[in-house]
Amino acid sequence: MCKVASKEKIGVFVGNTKHRMVLQRMLGKCCQIESGSPEEIFPRGLDFCIIDRRCLKKYENLIAAQREQAKPLMFPVLGLISRTGVNSVSRYLHTCIDDLILTPLIPEELMTRIENLMRLRKWSINRERPGGIHRKHQSVSGPVPVSDRGGASEKDRDEELDSSGGRYRRVVEDQTDFIVRWKPGFIRTFVNTAYCRAFGISKEDALGTSFISLVAPEHRQQIIQKIDRLSQEHPCETDEHRSFLSDGSIEWQEWTDRALFDDSGQIVEYQSVGRDITGRKQIEEALRRSEERYRLAQQLSRIGTWEWNIITSEVFWSDETLAMWGLKPEDFHGSVDDVLERIHPDDVEQWRKNVRACVEKGGKHSVDFRIVKPDGEIRWIAGYGDTERDEEGNPLRMMGVGMDITERKEEELKRKIGEERFRSLMEHTAEGFYLLELPEPMATDLPLQQQLSILYRSAIVECNNAQARMYGYTKAEEVIGKQVYELHGGIIKLENIAFVTAWIERGYHITGAQSVEFDRYGNTVWFSNNVTGIIEDKRLVRIWGTQTDITEMKRAEEAVVRERNVSNTIVENLPGIFYLFDEQGHFLRFNKVTEKITGYSIEELRSIRPAELFTGESRKKNRRRYS
Numbered sequence: 001m002c003k004v005a006s007k008e009k010i011g012v013f014v015g016n017t018k019h020r021m022v023l024q025r026m027l028g029k030c031c032q033i034e035s036g037s038p039e040e041i042f043p044r045g046l047d048f049c050i051i052d053r054r055c056l057k058k059y060e061n062l063i064a065a066q067r068e069q070a071k072p073l074m075f076p077v078l079g080l081i082s083r084t085g086v087n088s089v090s091r092y093l094h095t096c097i098d099d100l101i102l103t104p105l106i107p108e109e110l111m112t113r114i115e116n117l118m119r120l121r122k123w124s125i126n127r128e129r130p131g132g133i134h135r136k137h138q139s140v141s142g143p144v145p146v147s148d149r150g151g152a153s154e155k156d157r158d159e160e161l162d163s164s165g166g167r168y169r170r171v172v173e174d175q176t177d178f179i180v181r182w183k184p185g186f187i188r189t190f191v192n193t194a195y196c197r198a199f200g201i202s203k204e205d206a207l208g209t210s211f212i213s214l215v216a217p218e219h220r221q222q223i224i225q226k227i228d229r230l231s232q233e234h235p236c237e238t239d240e241h242r243s244f245l246s247d248g249s250i251e252w253q254e255w256t257d258r259a260l261f262d263d264s265g266q267i268v269e270y271q272s273v274g275r276d277i278t279g280r281k282q283i284e285e286a287l288r289r290s291e292e293r294y295r296l297a298q299q300l301s302r303i304g305t306w307e308w309n310i311i312t313s314e315v316f317w318s319d320e321t322l323a324m325w326g327l328k329p330e331d332f333h334g335s336v337d338d339v340l341e342r343i344h345p346d347d348v349e350q351w352r353k354n355v356r357a358c359v360e361k362g363g364k365h366s367v368d369f370r371i372v373k374p375d376g377e378i379r380w381i382a383g384y385g386d387t388e389r390d391e392e393g394n395p396l397r398m399m400g401v402g403m404d405i406t407e408r409k410e411e412e413l414k415r416k417i418g419e420e421r422f423r424s425l426m427e428h429t430a431e432g433f434y435l436l437e438l439p440e441p442m443a444t445d446l447p448l449q450q451q452l453s454i455l456y457r458s459a460i461v462e463c464n465n466a467q468a469r470m471y472g473y474t475k476a477e478e479v480i481g482k483q484v485y486e487l488h489g490g491i492i493k494l495e496n497i498a499f500v501t502a503w504i505e506r507g508y509h510i511t512g513a514q515s516v517e518f519d520r521y522g523n524t525v526w527f528s529n530n531v532t533g534i535i536e537d538k539r540l541v542r543i544w545g546t547q548t549d550i551t552e553m554k555r556a557e558e559a560v561v562r563e564r565n566v567s568n569t570i571v572e573n574l575p576g577i578f579y580l581f582d583e584q585g586h587f588l589r590f591n592k593v594t595e596k597i598t599g600y601s602i603e604e605l606r607s608i609r610p611a612e613l614f615t616g617e618s619r620k621k622n623r624r625r626y627s
C-alpha cells in the first residue's frame with residue numbers, strides 16, 4: 001500500500017512512455033501526479049520530483065539554477081535510470097538529483113526511496129517562532145533544531161526540544177539514517193539510535209568525543225576540506241567516504257553536512273545525516289566494470305550502440321558510434337536529420353525504407369549503408385536494431401547497434417573482382433578447370449581400391465566450358481553434377497586407373513602427367529593434367545585440377561611412328577645396298593643387305609665411312625669422291 005500522503009504533489013518528468021505509465025499506475029491512486037514542462041510545473045510547487053536521464057539532460061540548467069537561487073529547490077529529486085546509464089547520470093548526483101533508482105521499477109523500493117527523501121526534507125524549526133516545529137519544505141538533509149539562543153547550552157536545547165512535545169525526538173529516533181550533531185573539532189553533541197547501532201557505541205560514550213577516527217584515513221583530509229568550504233552562502237555539502245564500524249569492517253557511507261549559524265553569522269554547530277551506501281557502491285562498481293567491459297567489447301569489435309526516441313525524435317549515440325562516424329559529442333545534435341545528412345546520398349533512400357518497414361510493419365532493422373565522415377572519408381556501416389512498442393503496439397523507440405564493415409566490404413569487392421577475372425580467364429582459355437567434391441571426406445589411409453571407388457564417384461561442382469568440350473559436351477552446365485565415371489562414358493581405361501593411382505601415391509598431387517580417357521561418344525582422348533587434392537584433418541575433401549587436351553599431339557606422334565614403320569619395311573626389303581650418311585661421311589642408316597654384301601657387321605659399319613667399303617683403285621677413287 002502506498003504510504004505517501006494523498007495530498008503530495010509529485011512531478012513526473014520521464015521521457016520513456018513505458019516508465020511514465022508505470023509510475024502513474026504506482027502513484028496515481030495516492031498522489032497528485034504533475035506532468036508537463038518543468039518550466040511551468042516547478043514554480044507552482046511540488047512535494048517531490050521524479051526525472052529520467054533524457055529529461056535530466058534537457059533540464060539540467062533549470063534544476064541547477066533553481067538550486068543556486070536564494071530559495072533553493074523546495075523538493076527532493078529522484079533520478080530514474082537504467083543500469084547502462086549509471087555512469088552518464090552519476091555526475092548529477094547531489095547537484096541536480098538527490099538519489100538514483102534503477103529500472104525496472106519495484107513498487108516497494110520506489111515507495112521507500114520517496115518516503116526517505118521526503119521525510120528528510122519535511123521537518124525543520126521555524127526560526128520566527130522559537131521552539132515551534134512545523135512542516136516546511138527546505139533543502140535540508142534532516143532535522144535542523146536550532147534555537148535563537150545560539151549560545152545556549154546543550155541542556156537548554158534539549159529542554160527546548162522537550163517542550164515541543166517530544167515530536168522532534170520521535171522523528172529523529174525513527175530515522176533509519178544516521179544523525180549526528182557536532183561542534184567544531186568534530187565533537188559530538190547529539191546522536192540518534194541508528195548512529196549508535198551502526199558504529200557500535202552508546203550515546204553516553206559518543207557525546208563529547210570526536211568521531212574523526214571513525215573515518216578511513218585516506219578520506220579524513222577530504223572531510224576537513226569539505227567542512228572548511230561551508231559558509232552562509234554554501235551551508236550544505238554532501239560527500240561519500242568509507243568509515244570503520246564496531247566490528248572492524250569498513251563500509252561506504254554518504255554524509256550530508258550542514259553548518260548552523262547564530263545571529264551574527266558564526267558557525268555554532270554542524271548537523272550531519274548519513275546512510276550506508278555500501279550496497280549501492282558495490283552495484284555502481286559492478287556496473288562500472290560491466291560498462292567498461294561493454295565499452296571495451298564495443299571498441300574491440302568496433303560496435304557502437306544507438307537509440308531513437310520516436311516520440312521526441314531524439315537520437316542517442318554511444319561514444320563508440322560517434323567515433324565510428326568520425327564525430328565528437330559536440331558535433332552531434334541528436335536528431336534524425338543529423339543522421340541523414342551524414343549518410344551517403346546514394347544510400348539514404350534505402351536506409352529510410354528499412355527504418356520505415358521496421359517501425360510500421362514490425363520488421364527487423366538490418367541494412368548496410370555508407371557514411372561520409374567529416375574529412376570526406378567514406379565508410380561502410382552495418383546497422384541492426386528493433387522497435388520497442390507500448391501495450392497497444394504503438395512504436396516508442398528503436399534501439400540497435402552499428403558496426404564498421406568497411407574492411408569486409410573491401411574484401412568482398414576484391415573477391416568479386418578476383419572471381420570475375422577468374423571467370424573471364426576460365427571462359428577465354430583453352431585449358432580446362434574443374435572442382436570435384438567427394439561424396440564425403442575420405443580418410444587418406446583407406447585401402448587403394450576403396451579410395452579409387454570413392455574418387456570415381458566424386459561429382460563435378462564447378463568447371464569451365466573448355467573442360468566440358470574436352471569430353472564432347474558444349475557447356476559447363478551439361479557437366480556440372482556428373483560423377484567422374486559418368487564423364488568417362490561409364491568406361492574407365494586401365495591407363496586412367498594407373499594415372500589416378502600414381503596421383504594417390506604422390507600425396508594427392510601431380511603435375512604434367514598424361515592420362516588417356518573416353519569422351520561421351522566413346523572416342524579416346526589424351527590430357528596433360530595438374531591435379532591437387534585438398535586435405536583437412538587427414539581427409540581428402542575436394543580436388544582442384546586443370547587439363548590440356550593433347551589428343552592431336554598424340555595422334556601426330558602415332559602418325560610419325562606409323563610412317564617410320566612403313567619406311568623401315570620398304571628399306572629392309574630392298575634387293576640391293578641402301579644406306580644414308582651425313583656430310584661428315586658417317587652412316588646414318590643402312591639395311592641388312594648392306595651388312596650381307598660388304599661383310600661388315602652392324603657395329604663395324606657404324607665405325608667406318610662408306611668410302612672404306614671399297615678396295616684398290618676403286619677405294620682410292622671413292623675416297624676422293626666422298627672426301
